[in-house]
Amino acid sequence: MEKIEITIDGRPASGTEGMTILDAARQLGIEIPALCNEQGLKPSGNCRICVVEVEGMNRLVPACHTPIEQGMNISTRSHRVTETRKIIVELMLASHTGPCMADNAAKECSVHNIASDIEVAPPRFLIQNPRSYPVEMMSPYVKRDLSRCILCRNCVRACREIVGHNVYSMAYRGFNSKVVVDCDVPLDKDVCKDCGVCIEYCPTSALMYPDGTKTKGERAVPKTKGPWTGELDPKQPELLTLLIQEQRKSGYVSSDAMQKIADSMDLDVGDVYGVATFYAFLSTTPNGENVIRICKSLPCYMKHAQMVIDSVEEELGIKPGETTSDGKFSFELTNCIGACDKAPAMLVNEQLYGNLTPEKISSILKSYKMEDLPWQSPE
């Protein structure tokens, strides 16, 4: 196999095809901090702490998943790298709570350890609305305190890739992302037994043994069915379409419907829930017969989207996110619907209405109020 010659922090190194920058650096004894990269797990590239500088590239690249290439000149601790890395950790700390924020329990938390290793100052900003969840202590095997979770997905991946189960799934989107069990219920799974792998792979105190400790000394030896034998990345192209169809048929996607879909596709319901909660047009709670979506993005906002919102509120007597008591209408705010030339605009079900005025809104809503047909679209 062809040797790939590279330079890391001024030192020559060589490797083979498929090797990542992180592998190559480790061979030289150069440590690059990383949180979501763990031996035995496929790279995920989500924490971004392992970013390094590669000469000739516009942006920094993560060492954990970037393959080495002939002639690469890599800096793992240039000013640019260390500044960026510090702010990434600062961002993690900004919404991270837990005992590690007070010094005594710090050893338990890798975020805290990395922060002190690379000399991150206390965060200059604290997130006002951090993710905050009740502690889960239903399971006799794992205590979950997700307010401390940094969303590195190690537990999701370790349960699957090391243990061969699939207890956890990613759900929701953006800042509200969360590691869930089934349709977001407290963890209480029989399959867990005293495996403990997720606890060991969790870099924070989000996952603990029920007695509040973090390690059994050595890595727990899982009593498991062994590594995942199925496809790690199952093909499920029909899933989104099935969810959209269910949404259209029933006005929302219930837990029962998700379970049925999961069974029919041989998926775990948590993974179905994860998809359903990612997309803004899918809802896991019932909606009214007609869903009104008012665009609130800049081009509509500047053309008085607020007037549209006020008019709809007045006509229907509900606020965004609510449903009328007769179940006829739900009303939500949405991001750009691509009708900026007709601002302010809204969708009622799939119908587009633009250049709205209070009078127009009133007559549009009347037409839906009169209509006794099912709200279903023609398709």
Next chain:
Amino acid sequence: MAESRIILKNCEVIDPADIGTYIEKDGFKALEKARTSMSQESVIDEVKSSGLRGRGGAGFPCGVKWELAANADGSEKYLICNADEGEMGTFKDRYLLEYDPFSLIEGIAIAAYAIGAVKAYIYLRGEYRYLLSTIRGAIGQAVEKGYLDGLDIVLQEGAGAYICGEETALMNSLEGKRGEARFKPPFPPVSGLFEKPTIINNVETLAAIPRIILNGAEWFSNIGTEKSKGTKIFSVSGDVSRPGIYELPMGSSLKQLVVDLAGATDIKIIQVGGAAGRLLPYNWLDTALSFETVLGAGAVTVFDSSRDMIDVVFKTIEFLAEESCGLCTPCREGSQVLFEILERLRNGEGEQQDTDVLEDVANTMAEASLCGLGQGTAVPVLDSLNFFKQDYKNRIEQSLYIKSLLG
């Protein structure tokens, strides 16, 4: 200055429900030409020498991308038409799909022929569901006429997620998954949808293909600037008297677009390229619109002097933060931090260090985010700090003054 409608030449001219009216306007001649008198390589060469670059925002040379996929191993290859058009202020693809779905379908058929794909997908954003029947009808008529023999075109609708316009997130979504971006490499032409070589192109890019094949690369490359060939379709919104769609040669100035055509009279800020695009002061009006300067996917929103700059940045970041997929730390946490700081500033509760923090967080997002969304979120923040620093200073001073009065 007048528009030059090349890509849009059939819009509001033909009947989008009647393929006959499209055929009358030289429709499907380019496809016939490609299939009967050109090899796959020569189609790719033609597109390469036309200089056509992707119209979805990133501007990657189209022919070069096709060549990568054509040369990739494996017989199963896919073509995806990106009709997710979620970028704030953009509605050009909607217009094309509504008024001339046939040009897109012909472009898809030519592209599929060139790269050797037997299956093509159109990923249509859920917000445009009202266009489904038009597109479906157009595909049906093209099938009936035999233009799509040997090619299967699948229509997939999205369900409300801007991030699904990002090519790798779109592929995850097509695979039925959460629309999270994937890290690269591997790049889609090597390993994309279902891990097969995949070409993904914007609606406007594909709609340009029939024109290029029929009229030749040279004709196309005679229009535009050195590095941006052809025309570009712009979506203009905001404080202008004639918001709408305009097609201009690449290199036309912002002034020609927003003043001469769209009728702006009072300009404070111009947002070019949508939420993840540039925020520019009025003295950029003479700037030529091209990949070399500013462009994105051609969304242009004008703000007049009554608009508050910080409010504009706040609403922009609100959009991007809500649309972050949540996979990587810089974008997930960083956009929330930007959002919260800007919200405070907007409410007159600024603090001395706010601009430093905004700058640091934005720079980190630009450097280290996994995909273009997080990277792009930095752009409006850094532009506003660069061009409108005084607005921030004033707001912070006011905030501190009010705070001191309140004790």
